[in-house]
Amino acid sequence: MKSLREEFLRTNKLPHIWCPGCGNGIVTAALVRAIGKVGFEQKDVAVVSGIGCSSRAAGYLNFNTLHTTHGRALAFATGLKLAQPGLKVFVVMGDGDATAIGGNHFIHAARRNIDLNAIIINNHIYGMTGGQHSPLTPEGKKATTAPEGTLEREFNILELAVSAGATYGARGTAAQPRLLEKLIVGASQNEGFSVVEAMSTCPVSYGRRNRLGSAVDMLKDIKQRSVSVEKLETKAETTRPRRDIAEEGAEEEGETHDKQEEVIPVGVIFSRPAPEFVERYYRGLNKEKEGKEGKEEKEGQVES
Amino acid sequence: MKYRKPQLLQGNEACVEGALDAGVRFFAGYPITPSTEIAEGMARKLPRVGGVFIQMEDEIAGMAAVIGAAVGGKKSLTATSGPGFSLKQENIGYAAIAEIPCVIVNVQRFGPSTGIPTAPAQGEVMQARWGTHGDRPIIALSPSSVYETYYLTTAAVNFSQKFRTPVILLLDEVVGHMREKVSLPASGRLMVEKQNYSDIKEYKPFDERKLPPLVPFGEGVYYHITGLVHDEHGFPTRHPEVVVRFMERLHRKINHHRKEIIMTDYTGHVEPKVCIITYGCTVRSARAALQKAYLQKRWPVSLLNLQTLWPFPAEEVKRLADRCDYLLVPEMNMGQIVGEVEKYAHGKAEVLGINRYDGDMITPGQIFQHIEGCFS
Numbered sequence: 097m098k099s100l101r102e103e104f105l106r107t108n109k110l111p112h113i114w115c116p117g118c119g120n121g122i123v124t125a126a127l128v129r130a131i132g133k134v135g136f137e138q139k140d141v142a143v144v145s146g147i148g149c150s151s152r153a154a155g156y157l158n159f160n161t162l163h164t165t166h167g168r169a170l171a172f173a174t175g176l177k178l179a180q181p182g183l184k185v186f187v188v189m190g191d192g193d194a195t196a197i198g199g200n201h202f203i204h205a206a207r208r209n210i211d212l213n214a215i216i217i218n219n220h221i222y223g224m225t226g227g228q229h230s231p232l233t234p235e236g237k238k239a240t241t242a243p244e245g246t247l248e249r250e251f252n253i254l255e256l257a258v259s260a261g262a263t264y265g266a267r268g269t270a271a272q273p274r275l276l277e278k279l280i281v282g283a284s285q286n287e288g289f290s291v292v293e294a295m296s297t298c299p300v301s302y303g304r305r306n307r308l309g310s311a312v313d314m315l316k317d318i319k320q321r322s323v324s325v326e327k328l329e330t331k332a333e334t335t336r337p338r339r340d341i342a343e344e345g346a347e348e349e350g351e352t353h354d355k356q357e358e359v360i361p362v363g364v365i366f367s368r369p370a371p372e373f374v375e376r377y378y379r380g381l382n383k384e385k386e387g388k389e390g391k392e393e394k395e396g397q398v399e400s
Numbered sequence: 401m402k403y404r405k406p407q408l409l410q411g412n413e414a415c416v417e418g419a420l421d422a423g424v425r426f427f428a429g430y431p432i433t434p435s436t437e438i439a440e441g442m443a444r445k446l447p448r449v450g451g452v453f454i455q456m457e458d459e460i461a462g463m464a465a466v467i468g469a470a471v472g473g474k475k476s477l478t479a480t481s482g483p484g485f486s487l488k489q490e491n492i493g494y495a496a497i498a499e500i501p502c503v504i505v506n507v508q509r510f511g512p513s514t515g516i517p518t519a520p521a522q523g524e525v526m527q528a529r530w531g532t533h534g535d536r537p538i539i540a541l542s543p544s545s546v547y548e549t550y551y552l553t554t555a556a557v558n559f560s561q562k563f564r565t566p567v568i569l570l571l572d573e574v575v576g577h578m579r580e581k582v583s584l585p586a587s588g589r590l591m592v593e594k595q596n597y598s599d600i601k602e603y604k605p606f607d608e609r610k611l612p613p614l615v616p617f618g619e620g621v622y623y624h625i626t627g628l629v630h631d632e633h634g635f636p637t638r639h640p641e642v643v644v645r646f647m648e649r650l651h652r653k654i655n656h657h658r659k660e661i662i663m664t665d666y667t668g669h670v671e672p673k674v675c676i677i678t679y680g681c682t683v684r685s686a687r688a689a690l691q692k693a694y695l696q697k698r699w700p701v702s703l704l705n706l707q708t709l710w711p712f713p714a715e716e717v718k719r720l721a722d723r724c725d726y727l728l729v730p731e732m733n734m735g736q737i738v739g740e741v742e743k744y745a746h747g748k749a750e751v752l753g754i755n756r757y758d759g760d761m762i763t764p765g766q767i768f769q770h771i772e773g774c775f776s
């Protein structure tokens with residue numbers, strides 16, 4: 097099966113800048129295959145990204161691509177989508193980009209339920225700047241700015257998204273690219289704010305410092321810990337803190353992992369359609385236009 | 401030219417009218433006094449012309465959304481005041497390097513920080529020029545009346561389109577909130593920059609020789625936009641030769657059009673001994689002082705109203721410095737544009753700043769006193 101559409105890639109811009117073993121390439125390829133699969137026309141697709149290693153993906157994709165400022169990609173994308181409602185907009189962000197500096201834009205995009213597809217490449221670290229902790233660095237893990245392990249608790253991106261109002265949320269991993277592709281297809285089909293958290297690897301700035309082994313070891317570990325949400329007891333549980341689920345999941349599955357190591361629930365975590373913002377805006381606009389036409393004429397009276 | 405019936409309008413309302421007449425169809429912003437009337441006017445009027453208004457979660461998002469909408473082909477504008485202007489700076493720089501047309505209105509209030517909400521001041525002249533990091537040119541205009549606000553808003557929109565650059569419109573609390581009777585041109589009577597996307601096949605969004613309009617996303621022309629230094633197709637580069645060409649082009653596109661961009665309004669004696677050089681609401685006090693000194697006392701005095709602040713009207717100031725003994729520069733700050741005047745006067749005339757920084761306007765009397773001093 098060849099679903100990677102070459103025309104969607106800027107092959108002359110390759111090789112990419114990512115380190116060997118980086119998960120960004122796997123996620124980017126899944127995104128390209130997903131866009132091919134849903135059958136969007138090339139000209140209707142726009143990719144917006146922030147700043148970080150992951151956000152460099154935009155430059156390799158042969159669509160209209162907008163590489164913006166750190167944390168602000170969703171705000172740029174909001175303007176773009178409102179201006180060109182026909183566009184299918186994918187917003188590629190890093191974990192720091194989306195949930196630290198861009199956290200405010202993230203919850204408000206979710207609240208509006210604007211039809212954007214947020215692809216968050218979660219490598220648990222600030223990759224580009226060399227390994228500082230992010231709001232997605234698991235408690236206790238080391239970073240250059242948390243040499244003894246971070247005391248801060250991490251976000252659960254999808255819990256954040258669901259409580260802020262997003263209408264589709266899924267978690268995939270770089271270790272299961274086909275599943276990830278399927279989840280991105282699901283996001284593209286949802287009319288509203290969709291979030292796909294793509295668990296990924298940064299062997300250079302995260303793995304090495306936390307003794308997680310090679311890139312392959314890291315991917316293997318992610319794969320082992322991944323549990324399909326369908327296998328977990330009820331859907332409601334998947335939006336609870338991962339640590340709880342990890343404990344239960346480990347018991348149920350008879351996992352051998354240390355209790356510290358969490359299972360990663362993967363699959364569609366929530367899907368709950370609701371009216372979409374841009375569509376509602378334009379529908380209101382047409383009504384307003386009809387209503388105001390008479391009034392406008394009066395105001396427009398001219399004198400020489 | 402046809403005109404609308406005379407209306408009593410605020411500067412902020414005139415800004416809304418100017419923006420709509422110039423074709424602005426997208427506004428994103430965050431409320432802050434004394435600029436909020438612009439957002440409110442846009443919220444009411446944009447939907448009637450099929451435009452989009454959105455109140456964002458903060459000013460950073462407002463600036464980002466405006467750039468996003470411009471990339472989608474809409475003429476876009478945002479409005480804010482001091483603290484919000486600071487928040488917008490990073491993305492203003494993005495618009496500058498990515499060459500995205502947009503207009504940022506900053507209705508100046510007393511700062512720094514929350515300062516005196518919301519007393520008037522003219523404290524952001526230098527922030528307009530240098531507020532965002534890095535070396536790039538900027539266009540900034542500053543109106544002194546309600547009517548000037550209207551037409552400088554249209555000029556700001558037109559410049560932003562023609563030169564593909566962010567343009568800053570510096571209002572101040574006085575001009576923004578002041579009401580004056582104005583007759584605005586009838587809709588559709590203005591010169592408005594038109595987009596023309598010919599030769600799309602050979603399209604280079606960042607062409608080194610010409611400045612093509614941005615083909616909106618969604619038209620089937622694939623290119624990359626980034627805040628990284630880039631080549632003609634928009635792709636990042638650190639090749640020193642390309643970087644140098646890029647930086648020079650960014651400056652050249654503004655500097656080579658200074659004649660078109662620089663707007664000033666000169667009144668008073670043709671061979672002045674004293675010239676007042678000022679901008680924004682301070683022009684009003686200067687005009688009253690001029691009235692007394694020139695029309696009543698018959699002293700050789702004149703006034704240069706700087707409608708364009710950046711690029712700075714250097715030639716105009718040089719010429720005046722050659723002819724005058726004194727250049728008086730009143731401004732509601734502790735001295736900002738006066739430094740530019742000194743630079744271009746180059747010691748040929750004595751440059752005197754007149755400053756007020758207590759949250760009130762400079763009075764005609766204060767300026768007149770200084771004029772009197774020059775003649776005694």
Ligand SMILES: Cc1ncc(C[n+]2csc(CCOP(=O)(O)OP(=O)(O)O)c2C)c(N)n1
Pocket residue numbers: 147148149150151166189190191192193194217219221222223224225230
């Ligand atoms: C306003 C601003 N602050 C800080 C930076 C520096 N910076 C660049 S990327 C980055 C973090 C990237 O981490 P993440 O979003 O997780 O992306 P990754 O590189 O891991 O893919 C930071 C802090 C910046 N470019 N802009």
Ligand code: SF4
Pocket residue numbers: 113114115117118119120149150219223224297298299300301
């Ligand atoms: S630093 Fe990490 S995230 Fe960045 S390219 Fe290298 S491996 Fe990937």
Ligand SMILES: [Mg+2]
Pocket residue numbers: 148190191192217218219220221222223230
């Ligand atoms: Mg990261």
